[in-house]
Amino acid sequence: MKAGIVGxxxxxxTAAYAMVLxxxxxEIVLVDRNVARAQAEAEDIQHAVPFAHAMxxxxxxxxxxxxxxxxxxxAGVSQRPGESRLELLGRNxxxxxxxxxxxxxxxxxxxxxxxxxxxxxxxxxxxxxxxxTDGLPSSRVIGSGTLLDTARFRSLLSxxxxxxxxxxxxxxxxxxxxxxxxxxxxxRVSGIPLEExxxxxxxxxxxxxxxxxxxxxxxxxxQIIAGKGATYYGIGAALASIVxxxxxxxxxxxxxxxxxxxxAGVKEVSVSLPRLVxxxxxxxxxxxxxxxxxxxxxxxxVRVVREAIDGLDAQAPPP
Numbered sequence: 001m002k003a004g005i006v007g008x009x010x011x012x013x014t015a016a017y018a019m020v021l022x023x024x025x026x027e028i029v030l031v032d033r034n035v036a037r038a039q040a041e042a043e044d045i046q047h048a049v050p051f052a053h054a055m056x057x058x059x060x061x062x063x064x065x066x067x068x069x070x071x072x073x074x075a076g077v078s079q080r081p082g083e084s085r086l087e088l089l090g091r092n093x094x095x096x097x098x099x100x101x102x103x104x105x106x107x108x109x110x111x112x113x114x115x116x117x118x119x120x121x122x123x124x125x126x127x128x129x130x131x132x133t134d135g136l137p138s139s140r141v142i143g144s145g146t147l148l149d150t151a152r153f154r155s156l157l158s159x160x161x162x163x164x165x166x167x168x169x170x171x172x173x174x175x176x177x178x179x180x181x182x183x184x185x186x187x188r189v190s191g192i193p194l195e196e197x198x199x200x201x202x203x204x205x206x207x208x209x210x211x212x213x214x215x216x217x218x219x220x221x222x223q224i225i226a227g228k229g230a231t232y233y234g235i236g237a238a239l240a241s242i243v244x245x246x247x248x249x250x251x252x253x254x255x256x257x258x259x260x261x262x263x264a265g266v267k268e269v270s271v272s273l274p275r276l277v278x279x280x281x282x283x284x285x286x287x288x289x290x291x292x293x294x295x296x297x298x299x300x301x302v303r304v305v306r307e308a309i310d311g312l313d314a315q316a317p318p319p
Contacts, residue, residue, distance in 0.1 A: 001025040001247045004068040004107075006099060007075030008032040008059075011116055013041040014236030015072055015243075016057060020045055023053030024244045029060045029068070032075075062102040068111055069279070070246045072239055073127065075099045076117035089122055089312050096123065097319070100130040109136060112246050112281045115143040116239055120176040121257050121305045122312065125270040128259045129319050140281040143257030145272030146172040146180055148238045150255045152217045153182055160213065161203060163189060171255050172217065173288065174271050174301030181298050182214050185291040242277065249279035258282045264299035269306045 003025045005012045016028050028045075032038035038059035046057040058064075065071055076092045096117075103113065113131065115124045124143030131141050149172040158165040170187040174180045187194035198205050224231045245252045257272045258281075276284040290298060 002027040002029070002068045003243055003247065004029045004031060004065040004071040004103075006031045006062075006065075006071060006073050006103060007117070008034070008038045008041045009074065010230050010232035011235055011239070012072060012074035013045065014232040015074065015116070015239040016041070017045050017048065018236045018240035019243060020048055020055055020057065021052045022240055022244065023055070024240055025247050026055055028055065028057045029064045030057070031060060031062060031065065035059065062106045065103060065106045066108065068107055070112045070114055070243050071103055071107060072114045072116055072243070073099065073103070073123075074116040074239075076123070089119060089308065092117055092119075092123060093126055093312060096126050096130070100127055101134075104130060104134040104136065110280075111136070111140065112279075113141045114239065114242055114246075115141065115257075116235065118176075119308065120145060121270045121272075122308050124257045125259060125305075125309055126312075126319075128270065133319060137281075138259040139283075141258060142242065142277065142281055143176070143270060143272070144235065144238055144242065145257035146174070146176050146255045147242065147272075148234050149176065149180055149217055149220075151234070151238065152220050153213070156213045156216055157187065157189075157194075160205075160209070161189060161198065161201065163201075171274055171288070173255060173273050174298050175305050176257065176272060177304070178218065179297075179301035179304045180218065180272075181290075181294055181301055182217060183288060183290060183294055184210065185294055186288060245277050246279055246281070251276055251278040251283065253277075253286065256282075258285075260285065263302045264295065266299065266302040266306050269302055269309070271302050271305055 008030045030038045030042045042057050042059040117123045120143050128138040128141040154168045158168045167190045171183050172180050189197040221231050253274050254277050255272045257270050259270045274286045275282050
């Protein structure tokens with residue numbers, strides 16, 4: 001089982017390392033414009049193999065991606081001080097104009113493209129457009145989306161409720177960004193509605209506590225970046241989890257992004273919803289019975305993404 005990673009910065013290399021530690025796949029090829037960086041990361045990660053799981057990790061070119069069942073796209077540039085969101089979008093769109101056609105030219109029609117570059121939802125939408133021109137269905141294009149945000153939400157709830165994270169079921173949906181929506185009305189703990197569970201445990205969950213948890217989920221990346229300059233462990237682990245589901249065809253429900261015909265009345269947009277993921281990519285999308293306030297918030301979030309896509313299209317026609 002082979003995976004490729006294009007872009008060997010913090011996120012791409014950490015995803016590869018997480019895959020080695022967890023024994024996900026048997027072969028990982030790292031591709032980067034900076035060949036020396038890709039080679040160094042591959043060698044360093046390969047040195048961890050004797051302490052983890054048998055696996056081959058090596059650097060290569062785009063042609064070495066052939067045979068990969070999944071390719072993580074972590075290439076891109078960071079936002080400059082004073083740079084607008086659309087300006088960043090334009091620069092990363094230019095990077096993808098170079099990278100994505102090369103990936104498609106050297107992979108098979110059973111590949112799944114896993115996007116990790118920000119702004120995540122718009123970049124996922126761009127990749128799907130390139131894929132369409134190559135005959136690859138959008139169901140084989142997945143953005144990591146709000147999977148990490150969902151994990152943060154579940155983690156904070158589990159800590160507050162004093163219960164193992166595995167028993168907390170909750171989703172963050174919409175944009176992977178400031179407008180994302182925490183679906184409080186759907187939270188379950190071992191199948192028990194949140195309000196009922198907290199009463200059974202004698203836990204208060206007032207509006208101030210909810211707002212604090214919401215802020216901690218929504219602002220987690222900002223806080224981490226302020227302290228260490230970048231986030232990569234959490235997203236690296238999230239990407240490894242998605243790759244595992246694809247390579248093993250586990251058919252897991254994950255909050256990931258992919259092009260969708262209609263979300264909350266907004267047409268043709270890529271945002272995160274709970275989706276069934278397997279070897280063929282996105283197998284199904286599940287609508288959520290949100291509260292009225294959450295539904296309105298989701299619609300606002302989806303519009304943010306759609307407007308960003310429209311703004312990018314105004315700067316340069318889509319591929």
